[in-house]
Amino acid sequence: MNGLVFGPGELALAAALVLVNAGFSAAFSLGIHRSVLIAAARMVAQLLLVGLVLGFIFTRADHWLSIVVLAAMLVAATFEVGSRQRNKLAGFWHYGLSGIAVSGGTMLVAAFALLTVSASDDWTAPRVVIPIFGIILGSAMSASSIALNNMFEGVSSQRAAIEAQLSLGRTRAQAMAPLMQRAIYAGTLPVLNQMAGAGVITLPGIMSGQILAGANPLVAAQSQIFLMLLLCAASTASVVTAVWLAAKSLSDDRERLRLDRFRAKKS
Amino acid sequence: MQDAAIRLRARGLKFQSIGPIDLEVAAGRCLAVSGPSGAGKSLTLKMLADLVPHEGDCFVDGVAAGSMSGPGWRRLVRYVSSEPGWWAASVAQHFADANGQAENMRRLSLDASLLEAAPERLSTGERQRMAFLRAIEDRPKVLLLDEPTSALDPVSVHALEEIVREMMQAGCAVVLTSHDPEQVERLAHTVMQLESRR
Numbered sequence: 325m326n327g328l329v330f331g332p333g334e335l336a337l338a339a340a341l342v343l344v345n346a347g348f349s350a351a352f353s354l355g356i357h358r359s360v361l362i363a364a365a366r367m368v369a370q371l372l373l374v375g376l377v378l379g380f381i382f383t384r385a386d387h388w389l390s391i392v393v394l395a396a397m398l399v400a401a402t403f404e405v406g407s408r409q410r411n412k413l414a415g416f417w418h419y420g421l422s423g424i425a426v427s428g429g430t431m432l433v434a435a436f437a438l439l440t441v442s443a444s445d446d447w448t449a450p451r452v453v454i455p456i457f458g459i460i461l462g463s464a465m466s467a468s469s470i471a472l473n474n475m476f477e478g479v480s481s482q483r484a485a486i487e488a489q490l491s492l493g494r495t496r497a498q499a500m501a502p503l504m505q506r507a508i509y510a511g512t513l514p515v516l517n518q519m520a521g522a523g524v525i526t527l528p529g530i531m532s533g534q535i536l537a538g539a540n541p542l543v544a545a546q547s548q549i550f551l552m553l554l555l556c557a558a559s560t561a562s563v564v565t566a567v568w569l570a571a572k573s574l575s576d577d578r579e580r581l582r583l584d585r586f587r588a589k590k591s
Numbered sequence: 592m593q594d595a596a597i598r599l600r601a602r603g604l605k606f607q608s609i610g611p612i613d614l615e616v617a618a619g620r621c622l623a624v625s626g627p628s629g630a631g632k633s634l635t636l637k638m639l640a641d642l643v644p645h646e647g648d649c650f651v652d653g654v655a656a657g658s659m660s661g662p663g664w665r666r667l668v669r670y671v672s673s674e675p676g677w678w679a680a681s682v683a684q685h686f687a688d689a690n691g692q693a694e695n696m697r698r699l700s701l702d703a704s705l706l707e708a709a710p711e712r713l714s715t716g717e718r719q720r721m722a723f724l725r726a727i728e729d730r731p732k733v734l735l736l737d738e739p740t741s742a743l744d745p746v747s748v749h750a751l752e753e754i755v756r757e758m759m760q761a762g763c764a765v766v767l768t769s770h771d772p773e774q775v776e777r778l779a780h781t782v783m784q785l786e787s788r789r
Contacts (some may be wrong), residue, residue, distance in 0.1 A: 484676030491640055492726065493666030502678070539704055578661035 326455040382451045390450040411476035419567045425468045430461045430563030445461040460558045467559035469568040471511025475570045478503040496579040511563035598764035599733045603647035621765040623775040626785030632768040640670035669731035673738035675722030677710035685695040716742040
């Protein structure tokens with residue numbers, strides 16, 4: 325397989341395109357040249373750095389080093405999910421909840437994914453483990469941050485409706501079920517769209533990448549299918565965990581609504 | 592007042608700077624909780640319904656709230672908010688038996704067609720009356736009425752008080768907050784004064 329390789333020459337051409345964009349923006353005062361150039365430069369630096377770091381990790385092939393990298397990825401994803409929320413739970417538990425939701429689904433599904441490829445001898449190699457883990461984690465991260473945001477917003481805006489049901493003797497499960505369903509739906513929607521549009525509206529990233537690297541399209545499609553199904557499973561697991569923990573955190577053992585457990589908003 | 596007739600009893604209710612509050616209401620009696628705004632009248636009722644965390648114990652007919660689940664307690668001790676929430680698409684869906692409401696709706700001068708309407712289409716006063724009917728539908732043992740007629744005209748006020756009186760005759764104990772001293776005069780057997788906080 326002889327895939328395309330993008331060397332400095334090709335990259336410079338692509339960069340020239342972006343520079344032309346920026347030039348147009350400057351000439352016609354569109355006001356986007358600054359942000360486009362900064363974002364592009366940032367992206368170049370980030371990806372080159374990641375490429376270097378991954379190259380180093382892959383040549384070392386040290387399992388402990390991989391575990392440290394995976395842990396750092398989990399921490400970063402946890403922080404992303406937690407800090408995206410406009411409503412935050414008070415105390416450390418806000419990040420605890422985000423971490424459990426995002427890492428539970430990811431680790432379960434990633435372990436499953438790795439076991440299915442365990443027939444090949446290098447299935448615990450960093451070059452297999454880290455990309456699989458990363459792609460699953462990314463999907464679980466965006467799904468659970470959307471779901472959590474939806475649930476927190478829903479509970480705080482539907483306070484009167486929930487309290488009315490509780491005061492009539494309904495359980496918190498009954499009172500919160502519609503909000504939980506809505507949040508779970510919102511969280512799984514991106515991956516549902518992704519599956520629905522796969523191949524018809526967009527050629528998914530993994531598949532395009534493999535085809536460009538010279539793979540047979542059917543083989544590329546198979547690995548895309550495998551990953552897409554795993555993403556679906558991981559997103560769903562993370563979303564359900566996040567929403568369930570959120571419902572639990574905003575009520576107590578007497579089945580009261582506990583909006584006091586939100587951190588006071590800075591105004 | 593004989594101990595056997597005590598329907599609702601609270602001991603040492605305390606939440607933040609409110610309380611400690613002790614109170615007793617006998618079956619068929621009404622206790623008014625009065626005090627300046629911000630004294631914690633609504634929160635006192637919510638503590639009785641176990642809707643907010645608090646110290647102290649509550650009992651219905653001698654049975655402690657802690658011996659049953661939160662929802663179980665609130666099926667006996669019913670808090671009726673002055674700004675009730677709604678969760679379903681139509682008013683009727685908030686009742687176990689919407690058709691059984693016809694008589695009470697007529698007494699409260701509510702048109703029968705309101706049942707099929709979306710809650711947000713009702714006026715504030717209509718919502719307040721429908722929420723009251725929703726709260727008494729399963730005949731709770733204790734009613735906690737938080738400004739129950741704040742949005743009602745005098746005719747509806749009297750009709751609603753009449754239904755409250757009938758509930759009391761059937762043995763219901765009532766705890767009431769009201770900005771209307773005449774309503775307190777008409778309904779309450781005893782008045783408890785809450786101190787202003789701080």
